[in-house]
Amino acid sequence: MISVRNLTHQLGQQTILDDLSLTIPKGKVTALVGANGAGKSTLLSLITRLMKLQDGQILIDNMNVGETPNDALARKLSILPQSIQLEPRLTVRELVSFGRYPHAKGRMQKQDWNKVDEALTVLDLNELADRQLDTLSGGQRQRAYVAMTYAQDTEYMLLDEPLNNMDIAASRSLMRVLRELCEHHGRTIVIVLHDINYASGYADNVVALADGKIDQEGTPLDVVDSAFLHRIYGTDAKVHILDDRPFVQV
C-alpha cells in the first residue's frame, strides 16, 4: 500500500499539490488521470523521491520515503519518468541490463541476465536488442525504457505516461503485461494515462487529479462519465458503457 498524507508541494509562488492525501491499494492497477499541469508527474516524482519532499508524509508499506536508503527503495519500487534523455549510444540490451543494478550492483549473475532476456521478450524487443537507442523510433525507445523498469522487478511500479508514442498494438500489449504482473505476480501498478479508455479498459481504480487535489477516485465505472470529463478536462464527450466498462466516444 502506498499512503500519501497531507502532501503539499510548492514551486516558487505556485502551489502544485495542495494538502493531498491518497491511499493506493496493493496488488491493483491504479490509473492516475488529470489535465495537463494537474500535478500528476509531481505526485509520482515525490512518491519515488525524484523530488524532495517539502511537506507531508509518504509511506510505501512500512518504508518512509525520505528516511529509507535509496538503494533499499530501488528494490521496492521503480519509476518510469515522463521524459528521460539518455546516453544515445546505449544499446537496448545495455539499457535494460541497468534495470538489474539495484540487485546486482554491476556484478551481473546468470539470473540477472535471464531477467533481462525475459524483459526483452515480454516487450517484444528481441530483434532490437543490439540496436543503439538513437537508431530507434520514439515508440520503440519507449518500450526499451519500460523493459528496463520491468527488469528492475520491483513490487511497486510507477509509470508516467508509458504509452507515449506507442501504437495501439504496443499500447494494448503493455497494458496486458501490466495486468498480468498485477494479477499473477502481485505487483502494484500506478500508471499515468491520458487516454481515459485505456484507464477504463485496464485499471482497477482511477484517481483523478485537478489543481493539485484529488478530485475523485473509484472504479472506472464509478468515476468516468460525461460530467467527470467536463469537470476535469472541460470537454464534452459521450460515455458508453460496454461490459461494465465506460468508454469515451472521442
Place this chain on the structure above:
Amino acid sequence: MGENDMPVKRLSFLALLLALSMVLYMTIGSRGNWDFVLAFRGTKLLAIIAVSVAVSTSTLLFQTIAQNRILTPSIMGFDALYVLIITMMVYFFSGQGMLSFGSYGLFAFNTLIMLLASFLLFGTLIFEHGRDLTRMILTGVILGTLFRSLTSFATRMIDPNEYAHIQIASYASFNSFNTELLYIGVAVIIACLIFVWTIRHRLDVISLGYDVAVNLGENVRTVQLLALAVIAILVSVSTALVGPVAFLGLLVVSIAHLLTPSPNHSTLLLSSALISCIILVGGQTIMERMLSLSTPLAVVIDFVGGLVFLLLLLQRLKK
C-alpha cells in the same frame, strides 16, 4: 553492464601501441649509455605516464558528473585555480616562509585548499546547473580568466627570486617537471585510480542522468561529490608535476569515445588512459627524438584539442 563486453581487441591494440612508444622513447638516440638513460628517461617516462592517466581520468569523471562531453576540468578553470592557489601562497607567505612547510607539506596544503575551493565553486554549479551547458561554459570561461588574471597580477608582485617556486606549475612542459613531488604524486594518483575503479559501476549509473540514477538507487549527489574530490586531487597533482595541460583531456576522451564507444566506465577509463599515454609518450618521442622539433608538444596538443573543442561545440549548437 559488467566487464564481459569489453572491447578486448581494441584495448590490447592500444596497449601494444603504448608499449611500442615506451620502448622507442627509452631507446632512440641512447647511444648505449644504459645506466644513465634508464635512470634519467625512466623518471621522465614515469612522470609523463602519471600525468597522462591523471588527466584522462579527471576529464572522464568531470564529463560524467556534469553530463556532457564538451567540458573538462581545464576548460572549467580547475588547473588555473591550482596555479592561482600556489601563486597566492608564494605571494602571501613569501618563498622562505613556504619552504619551512617542506615541499610535501606545501603540496598537501595546496591540494587541501584546492579541494575546498572546488567544492565551493564547482559543487553548487554542477548540482544546480549541470544540465545547462551554456551557463557552464560561460562560468568556466569567466572563472578561468579571473584565475589567470589574478595569477598574473600576483606574479608581478612576487620577488623574481621566488618565482622559481611556481614556474613548473604555471606552464605546461613535459620536459621540466617537479622531481621532488614525483614519487608522492605518483602514489596519490595510484590511490585515486584505485578508488575510481571501485566506483566505476556507480559512475555508469550516474551517467544515465539524475532521474534514472535515483530510480536505480544511486545517491547522485554523493557520487558527484566523491568524483569532484578525486578531480580536484588529480588536477592538483598533474598541475604540480607538469603544469596546466589545457585541451589534452578533451582530446583523449573524445578519441576514447570514438575508438571504444561504451557506456561502461571500466572500458572508457582504460581506453582513455591508454590513449592519453600514447599521445604524450609517442608525441614526445616523435617531436623530440625523431624530428628534433623545437615546438613544445603541449602547443601541438592544445592546437588539436582546441579544434576538437570547437568542432564539438559547433556540432552541439547545430542540434
